[in-house]
Amino acid sequence: MRNRRLMLLMAVALVFLLAGSAFAKVKLTFWNGFTGPDRPVVEALVAQFNEENPDIEIEMDIMPWDTFMQKLLPSYIVGQGPDIAGLGAELLPRLVDAGVLAPIDDVFTETNLTREMLAPFAVDAATYKGHLYGTPMSNYALLMYYNIDHFTAAGLAPEAPTNWDEWLEAAIKLSNPPQQYGFVMPTKQAPAVWHLLMWSNGGGILGDNGEVLIDSAESKEAVKFWADAVLKHEISPIGLTGPETDKVFQTGKASMHIVGPWMTTGFTEAGLNYDVAPIPEGPVTRATVGGVTSMAISKQAGEDPVKRQAVYRFLEFWNSEEAQIKWALGANFPPNRIDIADNPEILAHPWVPKFTAGLAYARGHLVGTPHASEIESDIYDTAIEYILLGRKSVDDALNEAGQKLRDLLK
Amino acid sequence: MFIGKIRRKRQPIARYNQQIAYLFLFPSLAVFIVFIIYPIGFSLWSTFTNWNLIQSAKYVGWANYIRLCNDERFWNAVYNTIVYTIGVVPVGTALSLLLAVALNQNIKGTKFFRTVIFLPVVASTAIIAIVWTFLFDPQIGLFGYYLSKIGITMGAWLREPDRAMLAIIIVSIWKNVGFNMVIFLAGLQGIPYSLYEAARVDGANRLQMFRYITLPQLRPTTVFVVVMSVLSSFQVFDQIYVMTRGGPLYRTETLVQYIYHHGFTTFQMSYGATVAMFLLVVILALTILQLRLFDRPVD
Structure with a gap:
């Protein structure tokens, strides 16, 4: 009798455990091509996000850019694409025309981000046919x-x-x-x-x-x-x-x-x-x-309110002041946030202010x-x-x- | 009467055996249908559409095939594929035969050399191609460095339109010669020693023995090697993709490169599939032709 009660208890506990993990955690897949020295910085930021947001788990897959570009559209067509894609903004129009991305025009009302705080050129590059399809993951000038x-x-x-x-x-x-x-x-x-x-x-x-x-x-x-x-x-x-x-x-x-x-x-x-x-x-x-890597949302994730909310939290995190300072100092890229350019740590960096200055006369290729x-x-x-x-x-x-x-x- | 009786008796057993056979065949047959037959059928269907991953596919009749006939870049790829095949197959086959004969003797060190020559076969083509690209690089490569020490400047082979294909052919021969050599070695082991003994009694020299015993006896092996080499040459991809991406100036762009370009750069899937259908037909025809030509019994 006792044994049976114990078993029942365990079974109930197990059900709760499974249900808890299944319902509470939103899993998001995220592909990008940061295979270079910037990779550890991307990985550290994603790990930090996962830690600070126990209800969301981002599974990141980093692959070389050329592999990434060849894989992305076919994967979306067969319904296997990532929820978030960090891709060159010049690739957005093709994907938008293929109908695999969701517009995110409401990202500036649904999150703490504002259009004014981001590099205008990086936001423009992600705008196609009057809609916004991504917030910047990185931007740079040659x-x-x-x-x-x-x-x-x-x-x-x-x-x-x-x-x-x-x-x-x-x-x-x-x-x-x-x-x-x-x-x-x-x-x-x-x-x-x-x-x-x-x-x-x-x-x-x-x-x-x-x-x-x-x-x-x-x-x-x-x-x-x-x-x-x-x-x-x-x-x-x-x-x-x-x-x-x-x-x-x-x-x-x-x-x-x-x-x-x-x-x-x-x-x-x-x-x-x-x-x-x-x-x-x-x-x-x-x-x-000037190059822009945008974070875009797949159409599937965009139509799922839970996933969409989770993705927005990640976009907000990525372009938060704290994350952008870490990104700039770690990867030597100009921050996406123009309102933090005079942060003393960034100003003291040997390369970042120079690349930021380059953005002033940069154009999208x-x-x-x-x-x-x-x-x-x-x-x-x-x-x-x-x-x-x-x-x-x-x-x-x-x-x-x-x-x-x-x-x-x- | 008697025979009929047996037949009547045997038929159900035969049918039963057949059913069992199909049962055993089913797994591989299923794989074959799902991964070979269905994709080929699907590709064939798509060649009559304008499927490009963006718009939904529309029937366009023979438009892709008409475009193929007038596509200069396609005919350039056909030409390059033929150049590559002519460069790789005769030299590669002859070289592997020579190596096999040389290493088929009881001399010390043959096992070592066999291993060395076979090593590139088991190495990944992509990695080998990266190594060779580095070797060929005139600024930072090893060949250029050592040649410049003795006062020779090596050009940038992979960047020169007239020499890039030669460089690729060299790498391909080097990569595959070990495989063909092993096939020839197996062939050589199968030749009865008595033939050579008889020839020696008749006073034949080594060259005559090679010409009148080894070569004819190796005919089936040679057919196999040539057919396989031609087929793989027509499908060459990895080393070109890594070393030149079909450049410079499309001079190393072969058929599979061109299919890939349409599949994954422009995403014109249906046109890429059309080129693939062309390749399929050519390979099929070549295989039949070669098997007919060489399919004579050994004297």
């Missing part, structure tokens, strides 16, 4: 990295150039191929260095209203200027991908390099004596590429079009590759690119 030792050895003042003429002159002076290249430039699969050069001369790939600019006189002039520098003065090796350019700079074989804040850790660990500086001003303007990845790989990269490999003139390559772009957007 800046100029330069090797101070190379500058000193070449008899130059250890300061980055400030305009194109100075830039080209320094690049030529610093080049001694194949031992050393003045300014390592990517050819493909890289941050959009050539795009920012087009912008600096008043050109670009697509204008604000979707007009094709890649074959404009301004774009051609900019590309000619730098392609000549590569082909005639050998200021850069040819055919490199983004990671390859990073390695060239990291091994002390290049004097100048344009890349984002994520490389600071690697370059410092490699023992390079370097600094970062603003992108030199172009003939028309100063421009750089191929944001707001559902064809971003095709334009990137089949039009922009291809044109630059034809030019740098000497197989097509700048005029021919960019005219073709313009034609392809118009066909694609039709």
